[in-house]
Amino acid sequence: MYDLTGFQRDLLYVVAGKEEPHGLAIKEELENYYESEIHHGRLYPNLDTLVEKGLVEKGQRDRRTNTYVLTRRGDREIEARDEWERQYVDK
Template structure:
């Protein structure tokens, strides 16, 4: 099982981007989200390499939108990874624990 701390900083940010992007989280939308948060532009190949790793680790689903575009969504394992980190941060900040639609 992959934990939040097994991921690089960029991978953590990418996982959060997939959760945050509305509609279909495809590469250009994810790139735009991340470019707003990074000083230097994000390289496409860096995105694709990490998305492939996420798919291999079972954190992300890759679904074809059309012949040239894939959408990336979190699997239950990907959501659980983010949820556990949110719980940890909420506890450290003495905030109420996050509530989700079924993540444990």
């Protein structure tokens, strides 16, 4: 996960926290967090990067709606990141 941008890490955490979210649901979560608009041109290429890295799996709800779920590797990466952060934050 060290090679992800902060935005990509945030995407990964949002996907992990939702049940098969679609792109617009992820977009809304991040817009609430960032308190600014997230453009499609930023969202979808970064989601595709997470898919290419094997951290997220892309599925289809219907012909127009993609869904995203965390892979086992993505889950392991989040666990490792959480453990790494705890050594600095939980002291």
